[in-house]
Amino acid sequence: MRKLVIYLFLFVSTVTLAQNANELFLSANSLYKEGKYEEAIKLYEQIEDENLISSEVYYNLANSYYKLNKIAPTIYNYEKALQLDPLNEDAKNNLIIARRLTLDRIEALPKSVLQKFNKNYLQKFTYNTWAIITIVLSFIASILFLLFYFAYTPNKKRTYFTTSIISFLLLTTSLIITYTQYNQAKKNIEAIIFIEEVPVNNEPTDNSNDIFTLHEGTKVNVLDSVDNWKKIKLADGKIGWVKTEILKEL
Template sequence: MKAIKIYLVLLLCCFSSIGFSQNDQKFSEANTLYNNGKYAEAIDKYESILDSKQHSAELYFNLGNANYKLNNIAPSIFYYEKALQLEPNDKDIQNNLAFAQNMTIDAIDKVPVVGFSRIINNVVNIYNTDTWAMIAIAGVLLFVIIFLAYHFSHTTTKKRIAFVTSVIALFIACFSVAMAFQKYSLNKKYNPAIVFSQESRVKTDPSATSEEVFRLHEGTKVQVIETYDDWKKIKISDNSTGWIPTKDIRLLKDF
């Protein structure tokens, strides 16, 4: 029985290796098509890799580049944004995304976050949720070790140093836990999407017969805050809200 299990695992590994090898070949072929100026064919080849559920920042970046060459505004921005989710500090992705965003029609003022909220958001966004959690665990472990050192110290000076250090470690642990929960909360609320419709009419209510609030055009980034049937309630960067047909947008968090 064990031999059969091992055989099945090895068989699955072989199929995975074959799949990765085929995708590497497709990726190479797509790059060749792109370099030869055959952007539409390159897009088809890149998307066939996505169909196999293999994702990478490089793949999304190249898809963005190919769509940008064809002046496909919404797809280019969409794929650059996807790439940026996987590699948030990549300068090439950031620069190309900025170029693509210059092709959009909508000029929406961004409401700045000011005061204490801005400070908290800046601190929270330094690390992701997992990193904040690891810092919290390290802080707790450090607190326990130093507290034990305090307990077994015999001199007043060593006890004082150990006590102060343990308090600092405990503070770091508690602060990191708070930041981890805050980051998790922000990630849960963060649900961006890109408008794919050439022009979409945003309504006051999730109904085609309701009053129009404003119009959005392809490539504009929105935040989805609610879903009702075939409608999404969205917010744009100036904090205006409204309902848009689900078919007019594509969610960025879907992989």
């Protein structure tokens, strides 16, 4: 009985939070339409603080920052929107426009055929989506195998056997993709520079040499951390160290 009460309390709390978040979202949207961007940002970020996030929340938050000409948080929130929904075309298009405001022009290293295929097709879905596809395929493969096992006529057995083999092959492929995408997501830590201009050092010390300069809104990959320093890598292959507080990880 006690567990039932706890579950009911958690359910009611979740529903209440969701309703509050929806009301905040609608209020923030109204403020945005009225041109009250700073007030809208406060409400969107309140939703984020309550951990009731969505691609739409980050997208609208980015739009609000864009209206205030704040480059770093604009790009950061478009990137967050795409993390949650890689198929969000509006966020993707607006991110391209926002990146034109950055000062750094970094040419990415050429990608191999497999890397291009991974980026253009496999990464269209998150590893969570691939995991769902894997589960669905496992059910389909199991059902087809059972139909093959209990089928009586040779034609049906042949059909179910062929389709179950194809399903198992697709299942194995999707499982490999899910595992690969998960590992890439965990290893590939990206961040946005949040300082107007920052020198990048060759070592994680205050008295080390500056090797190049970055500006706000530039996206980097975080490779390592030492004390209050982060080792970063750019799309063109350049590597250096910056203070932790100057960037915000995605």
